[in-house]
Amino acid sequence: MNYRIRKIYSEIMLGLCVFSFILGVFFLFWILGDLFIKGLSSLNLSLFIELPKPPGIPGGGVANAIVGTLLLSIIAGIIGIPIGILAGVYIVEYGNNRLAWWTRFISEVLSGIPTIIIGVFVYILIVISMKRFSALAGGVALSIIMIPIITKATEESLKMVPNSVREASYALGAPKWRTIIKVVLPSGSSGIVTGIMSAFARIMGETAPLLFTSLNSSFWSLRLDQPIASLTVTIYNYATSPYKEWQNIAWASSFILAMIVLLLNILAKYYARRKTHF
Amino acid sequence: MRKNIGERIFKNLTLLSSLIIILVMGAIFYELLIASIPSIKRFGWRFLIETIWDPVIEHFSALPSIYGTIITSIIALILGFPISIGIAIFISEICPYYLKQPLSFIIELLGAIPSIIYGMWGLFTLAPIIQIKIGPFLNKYLGFLPFFQGYPMGVGFLTAGIVLAIMIIPTISSISREIISAVPKEQREGALALGMTQWEMIWKVVLGNAKSGIFAGGILGLGRALGETMAVTMVIGNSPKISLSLFSPGYTISSTIANEFTEAVGKLHLSSLIELALILFFITFFTIALTRYFIIKRIEKR
Secondary structure, three states, X not given: OOHHHHHHHHHHHHHHXXXXXXXXXXHHHHHHHHHHHHHHHOOOOHHHHOOOOOOOOOOOOOHHHHHHHHHHHHHHHHHHHHHHHHHHHHHHHHOOOHHHHHHHHHHHHHOOOOHHHHHHHHHHHHXXXXXXXXXXXXXXXXXXXXXXXXXXXXXXXXXXXXXXXXHHHHHOOOOHHHHHHHHHHHHOHHHHHHHHHHHHHHHHOOXXXXXXXXXXXXXXXXXXXXXXXXXXXXXXXXXXXXXXXXHHHHHHHHHHHHHHHHHHHHHHHHHHHHOOOO | OHHHHHHHHHHHHHHHHHHHHHHHHHHHHHHHHHHOHHHHHHHOOHHHHOOOOEOOOXXXXXXXXXXHHHHHHHHHHHHHHXXXXXXXXXXXXXXXXXXXXXXXXXXXXXXXXXXXXXXXXXXXXXXHHHHHHHHHHHHHHHOOOHHHOOOOOOOOHHHHHHHHHHHHHHHHHHHHHHHHHOOOHHHHHHHHHXXXXXXXXXXXXXXXXXXXXXXXXXXXXXXXXXXXXXXXXXXXXOOOOOOOOOOOOOXXXXXXXXXXXXXXXXXXXXXXXXXXXXXXXXXXXXXXXXXXXXXXXXXXXX
């Protein structure tokens, strides 16, 4: 093959790479654009303050679902954040053994297990023994999804803290646990906060683990032992219903959900960028 | 003495948290296994090879769901893998340095979109296009293949596969990009100095060096496609049948569970659904565990 042909072939293949990137961006904007056009046109105030109404009656909102999603995330956070951070601390600070290796490995695998399986697991574990669908079960399912993300973020940011910082603290007479709480964790905090934010972004968009744990509800509820509405399950039910006005509400809710999730992601990115590494 | 108590409490708390993670993983496997015993006892190995899934006569078997899961994932990989590699090459080799971060963030955003929104888009935007435009087009020109025969209904294997392809792009491309960026600069320079064109350098040196990592990325993308639930449930059509035609509606393991779990009245029905979850657990556990194992080993070696 002479050089000219090789050169042209090279340009064509590089062009294909550029094309595939454009294709990826094209899909992103297509999906987001769709969401903007169909979501914004059905967006109105009653969506945020009203309860769901039966099909055929105009109006109706998803206010209870927005509150429900927040409540579920808070439950998940209360369970998931401490466990996630502490496990990350164990891996980096105490883990010179097989157990730390296994924790890291299992946590990585856990983060890739389909979330619907976690839903089934929590159904067997909590819903069957409580004999009812509950917000608590939904929160626990979401926390299992959250833990590996936070563990990974904690692990990676604590690894960046140089050993000299730890040694300085030991030299002042601080025991190891106080060193970790007062020196190491604050130094790695920005990475951990970024991890927590992306974990929240992730669980707020989860549907599958909630389908048969927290189920859904069309009323106000803050009780942990009762089914609770969430944005994602509401979107799913409305989108697969045959009623046009419900489908419109599904689009508007998707728009709200996407805005929350994307905002959290961008905030997390901004926060990560802002931090100063050693 | 007081110091020691604090140290012991804190250390044990971190140890406990680690154990919880491992315990949860073990408990998932144990609970699924126990809960699917009625189904395993009733159907045995036939569960994996028969094609009937009928709640009315209480006869269940997994093959239609497994078939759908594999077919949609294969479509997703065929369409998504080359695009992901292209994106990874573009970001790490072609685009100017100051654009690398922002452009990879844009692709990451594609991965941040919740799957239910992919489902909305697939159901209301993509499915009609497949039904009216792409389906008839494929049927007309490639209709001699068994894959493109029949009348496109909009929802089905092809639509689910396309949605999955878009969803796995960020996973594969971000891992591939990291692996590609780790190839030493000297090797690229050496290749160019020998007179290779830029593409030959990328193809033979960079990709040749990164191929095991890219392969691992592909498997992780496959793991995501195998387990994806909501987007697929909304566009697959939900019907337990095996058909070669990509236009026909089907079922995947996860969409079967999502659809029927809350409606399952019979004990056997519920147990069969949980056995499906167990099968999905096995498939994804081993694909992910194997690749993670190789990736971790690779990193440790460095």
